[in-house]
Amino acid sequence: MNRTIVISQILVIEQAPGWLVAALNHAIIAGVLLIGGAITMMLQVWVERRLIARMQDRLGPNRVGPEGILQSIADGIKMFTKEDIIPRAADRWVHLLAPIVALAPIAMMLAVLPWGRGLVAVDLEVGVLYIAAVSSISGVGLMMAGWGSRNTFALLGAMRSIAQLIAYEIPLIIALLGIVLLTGGMSLARMPELQAGIPLFGSSIPGAPDLGLGWFIFTPVGLLGGIIFFICALAEGERTPFDIPEADSEIVAGYMTEYSGMKFAVFYIAQYLLNFALAVLSAVVFLGGWQGPGVAWLADAGLGAAASLLSLLWLLLKAWGLFMLMVVIRAAVPRLRVDQLMSFAWKYLLPLALVNVASAALWVGLTEWSSIEWGNLLPVDGLAPWQRIGVAALVTAVINLGATRWVLRINRAPAAAPVVVPA
Amino acid sequence: MVTVIFIAIASLIIASAVLVVISREIVRAALWLIATFFAVGALYLLLEAEFIGVAQVLVYVGAVSILILFAIMLTRQHERHEPAWRAGPWWIALAGVIGLAAVLITTIGAVPWRLTDDDLPVSRAPQLGTALMREYLLPFQLAAIVLLVALIGAVVIAMEERRRRTPTLADDIAAQRGAADRAEDGTP
């Protein structure tokens, strides 16, 4: 990425050797991301508590600092000063390392996300695959926590969480796969760039203004994929209604049962950071990332820094919006049962995600292939790009709608037989 | 610089692989196995094979080892206990390993391996995909059949055959009522 703004270049001394510059670059970017992550997490906790309180007709924390905004810092200090307890039966090292193994991969996820126009820490060619791979590592951390604690509730929680992670990872990745087909690559940095222009048609109509609204969510493929992805993200982040692994009314706190003090805080941070990273990822892949009205206009006017700032604002706005949606869902929806959780993943999300990938392939074929590649069966060469997109949108919309109706119908519960209770 | 990183990764791989073998506790061994897989993924990244490195982490760390851990935790007692069996004297295994290593190292070390990387056929993800769909189409499809075989095998081994529809609550109540009726009638 030649347009990537490397923050540390401002600081680096001219004569420094190359490897030192590289190391400093990475250290500074990592520091910014991690400190930003920690601040974000504190804000998230505060927002969640206030919002839920509002929905439940309570006040929520409002004493520490203005409107209680410093409550999370107070909680953090309390966590620091708590006694660090390791159960006598625990597998000491596994128990100790588990929170770190759970947190590290989530911090690694932040590295490849495009935070704004040109604000990319690492532009990985296989970004989407990297996200999927790294997020699957944190499952190992949960397993270690569950096993290392020597506690039945912890082990149950870990098992539940792994079963849930595996079940929902598949539709999540397949939902992303549809977008990978549309963009023709797995680089996350390129995804927002391809979502410029106006809704649905992007920049395919000559002369149309670049509103930065060509988000994939406005296409039929992106809409279905986005919905599937968001549901799976709720499950991956263990948010209600998918918080079965730590269902406190059933198994105390799941894999976190035996953790206290700072180790508990690390799990807590990991969870909120994962939620935020998934929200950012949803925004990047489906909601145009940093694209928004005004970014292209500022960039064209030669105000690159201002455009980057505006794009960062747009991204954070979208991510926070999605996070608040998660919170509202938590307040509004009850927890699923384990069998409902599994059948929802395998019977609803997975078939729909597969249909969506087929739709995406059809979309690519209708918008990009020439007549020869269609074996001269479809005369698509005569159409303008925007006309082809229109046709593709129509076709995929019909397919996706039909598939959704079909999946809902075949999974409908059989008509309940009249239950006659013996007298 | 690259050499230093390579030595660090390689010694991590070897150390964790040795710990997999000598760990007394099977969960620890599985965790060291994960470390090995992860370090191998890092080695691929060092070779600039991004796709394979990330796929290594996704498949081996994210899927295979988690399933291994899952299987261990589902089948073992929760208490810590020493393994009940011992696989013969350890020095026989050690001698065999050293002998094999000697043969492999002397033979492989004698070969002048080609170390350039100019015309490697598939290194980046799009080329990899194209190769899978063209030259390697046949093994690719065959691999799909292998996965199908493994899936059927897993179902056959793990799943008890049962009637198609699981009994519903209504079925239960009907069965209970039938039993109650028979009890009232005095028939067994």
Add this chain to the structure above:
Amino acid sequence: MMFQISDVPRLLPELMLAVLALLVLGSDVLERWADDPAARRERGRAAAQLTGIGLGLIWLVTLVQGGLAFTIAPAGAAGPLDALLSLGRNLQAGGAERGALLGAFATDGITVMARLLLIGAALVVALLAGDHLPDAHPAEFFTLLLLATLGMCVMAAAQELIIAFVALECSSIALYVLAGYSARQPAAAEAGMKYLLFGVVSSAVLLYGMSLAYGVTASIGGADGGPPRVNTSFAAIAEAVRVADVAQRGAVMLAVTLMIAGVAYKLALVPFHSWAPDVYQGASPTVAAFLAAASKTAGVFLLVRVLTAAFPDVAGAAGANGFTGWAALLALLALSTLVLGNLAALPQDVTRRLLAYSSISHAGFLALALLPLGGAAPLRDAASAALLYYLVVALIGSLAAFGALAALQAAGVADRLEDLAGLRQRNPLLAAVLTIAIASMAGLPPLAGFTAKFAVFVGAWEAGAAWLVVIALVTTVIALAYYLRVLRPIWMQPADDRPTVSVAPVTAVTLALAALALIALGVLPGPLWQLAQAAVLAR
């Protein structure tokens, strides 16, 4: 290199096997599912019948496509049937005598032979399995049988490392499951587990050898002094080995050793044989028949492909001309297998275990038959034909023997030698089939086994391994002792009050045909011999 639609006929039998497997799996859903044993048997029967009919059809298609049954006349006057005929011609054009498909898949005479053998073996096993339905999941049993056959067919035609390995895994994984199919029975579970553990280790060894071979190939310049061919095809490996220097040849030999060791596990050659008796005894008898017949044949075909296509330049010799190359490795394996396999069979009391050891010793003969394949052209072709001949006879022999044991077990006869007492009175047909199969295995003159062994001995003798032939002759005589131990209770001991044995008609006809084939091939070896020679020459 891209896959063309016109390449489809060249993969026709394999594609048909895949489709049939999915058909069997899918049609099971439409059957009546219920808990009572009758319904379950009906479901199993349906799957068995569909598999049998389908396999028979595929076998015929393979026969016609290989140009062995009848050849469609070349295009002539346009008639009403011409469209149909040209379709037939197109399909038949996918048969033998064309270059490798995508450089990876040979469709030559040997492939046609291998397909006929393997699909035929699967057909016989499917027919026998009609009486031996598993306790649960019958459709999956036949699906796995079909997919294992598919893997074996591809394995026998592989011209490239990746295809060879993936095909081997395809058949192996299916066989692991089949060996332990009734996992509720401890013996079957043990058999499946043992087969899995040994098989996985052997796959790893094989894969390590393959990676070494690939690495060496990618490090050696081309024959014309150009850059190395970074390629996994056997042709590229052979080209690289031809110009390799001494150090590189050392690595190549290491690769060959590891690959032979990996396949030797599947063939149950002697240092790698310890799984075989337990698996043959513990698995269901039809699966044991499939393992002894098809799995072994496919392994031999894989070795033939690898050794002759990829490593002809390190063949070496195992006789007066020296003791080098893979010929020497095979000679050592053949020696240990012949001696230990036959000696270990002597004290066995369980019929299937005894036949398992006999099957191991037959693998020794196969190794002996593989020896001359590195030699010069006329000798090599004759030896290849002898190998094919031996494979056909051994396949039919082990299907007949294990099939007869399967029929006995289905009728409730226990599996110790004394349980066979008086079989000549209790069921003359089974007694005759078992006798013919065992006499053929022992190599008694009027039967096919004699001709096959003779051809193998001649090939090995001419390749210079006379010492090994002498040892093989001695072990053949030793083998007579334990073969007679099986025949003695059948013919010499009275039935006493043991009940008669009834056999299902399909099984009876299948086994009788197999026994007749053994007699016919022994009395009239000519046609099969010519067929084998034609297959070898149709490269």
